[in-house]
Amino acid sequence: MTDLTKEIMTLDEDYVMHTYGRFPIVIERGEGCYCYDTEGNKYLDLIGGIAVNILGYGDPVLGEAIGKQAKNIIHTSNLFYTIPQPRLAKRLTTLAGMRKAFFCNSGAEANEAALKLARKAAKLTGRETKTKIVSTYNSFHGRTLGAITATGQEKYQKSFLPLIPGFDYIEYNNIEQLDIIDDDTCAVIVEPIQGESGVHPATGEFLLALREKCDKYNVALIFDEVQTGMGRTGKLFAYMHFGVKPNILTSAKMIGGGFPMGCCMADEKYMDIFTPGDHASTFGGTPLACTAAMTVLDRMEELNLLENCTKMGEYFMEKLKTLPHLKEVRGKGLLIGVEFDKPVAKTISTEGFKHGVIMNSIGDSIIRLVPPLIIKKEDIDFAVDVIKKIMN
Numbered sequence: 141m142t143d144l145t146k147e148i149m150t151l152d153e154d155y156v157m158h159t160y161g162r163f164p165i166v167i168e169r170g171e172g173c174y175c176y177d178t179e180g181n182k183y184l185d186l187i188g189g190i191a192v193n194i195l196g197y198g199d200p201v202l203g204e205a206i207g208k209q210a211k212n213i214i215h216t217s218n219l220f221y222t223i224p225q226p227r228l229a230k231r232l233t234t235l236a237g238m239r240k241a242f243f244c245n246s247g248a249e250a251n252e253a254a255l256k257l258a259r260k261a262a263k264l265t266g267r268e269t270k271t272k273i274v275s276t277y278n279s280f281h282g283r284t285l286g287a288i289t290a291t292g293q294e295k296y297q298k299s300f301l302p303l304i305p306g307f308d309y310i311e312y313n314n315i316e317q318l319d320i321i322d323d324d325t326c327a328v329i330v331e332p333i334q335g336e337s338g339v340h341p342a343t344g345e346f347l348l349a350l351r352e353k354c355d356k357y358n359v360a361l362i363f364d365e366v367q368t369g370m371g372r373t374g375k376l377f378a379y380m381h382f383g384v385k386p387n388i389l390t391s392a393k394m395i396g397g398g399f400p401m402g403c404c405m406a407d408e409k410y411m412d413i414f415t416p417g418d419h420a421s422t423f424g425g426t427p428l429a430c431t432a433a434m435t436v437l438d439r440m441e442e443l444n445l446l447e448n449c450t451k452m453g454e455y456f457m458e459k460l461k462t463l464p465h466l467k468e469v470r471g472k473g474l475l476i477g478v479e480f481d482k483p484v485a486k487t488i489s490t491e492g493f494k495h496g497v498i499m500n501s502i503g504d505s506i507i508r509l510v511p512p513l514i515i516k517k518e519d520i521d522f523a524v525d526v527i528k529k530i531m532n
């Protein structure tokens with residue numbers, strides 16, 4: 141181990157709160173889909189900053205744009221208009237089929253904004269009891285108190301009780317349980333594909349039935365597209381695969397290409413519910429973040445990333461289907477879950493990085509793959525060969 145690796149790991153152990161289980165490597169630099177540790181080892185990164193690095197590492201155009209903006213104004217405040225923010229809002233909401241945007245810095249914050257928006261809209265109806273928020277089991281919506289309450293997984297909630305009142309949970313894809321939605325419901329929050337819990341896609345019928353219930357009872361339908369949004373599934377937003385449109389759409393992860401950025405977008409009905417003082421974020425939509433997001437959209441078009449995502453996603457899934465002990469390969473585009481019929485996920489993840497491929501294990505038997513959208517066939521071939529080698 142080099143002195144640098146030792147120094148960094150010791151400092152981390154002594155001074156950083158232990159909220160992460162880390163791979164035992166120190167990442168020092170990156171290029172495209174590959175990164176390098178302080179020992180000089182090279183890795184194909186199929187986690188991609190946890191579904192963030194849409195352009196991979198070190199995209200020169202994004203780096204240049206961020207650098208240029210940083211030399212001018214990094215941050216001023218939302219007390220002023222800035223040039224990049226409204227321009228980005230128009231471009232992003234138009235592409236997303238929404239009307240107005242609120243910018244923040246993360247997925248959890250985007251969901252907090254969405255939940256507050258729905259609660260306020262319900263208040264304005266005059267029905268005091270219209271406060272219930274419905275979420276799904278095995279969802280993931282972030283780590284703030286509101287977001288863990290929305291997250292239908294006890295393991296993320298139990299150390300932080302009591303949770304925020306007014307939440308109910310139903311089984312994902314269970315249409316019968318939608319009867320829980322009534323006049324006292326103000327919002328339903330759902331991921332079109334549950335990412336964190338193992339890549340489980342919604343059925344079209346479920347989302348359609350959800351839309352109908354929300355329309356019937358005047359409920360805000362919130363799609364959490366923090367992980368599925370910005371092209372991850374081959375369309376700009378995953379709802380576009382299903383033809384079911386939400387009222388409120390949240391996104392984060394890939395928007396800034398690695399620069400922190402979150403966004404809560406709303407349709408005509410919800411776009412003017414917030415008024416000054418209702419919601420804010422000091423760093424929300426800084427000139428630097430908005431410039432990064434604009435450049436990501438430019439690069440997506442220039443590099444045809446939606447098309448590459450669809451093609452490489454299909455290619456990846458076909459190759460993965462040749463693996464032994466396979467139960468299922470599921471997902472869309474480059475949001476892929478591989479489930480095995482025995483508990484090999486941790487071994488694939490820990491052995492994988494020793495062979496130069498970084499992968500994410502979920503539970504005992506699922507591997508989640510969320511690589512940069514610039515990934516090529518030869519990278520995929522290499523990854524699948526490594527998994528096969530580990531399994532033999």
Ligand SMILES: Cc1ncc(COP(=O)(O)O)c(C=O)c1O
Nearest residue numbers: 246247248280281282366367392
């Ligand atoms: C669907 C979904 N929502 C919300 C979040 C939370 O995002 P952040 O970590 O940026 O707060 C995540 C993160 O994995 C996610 O996958």
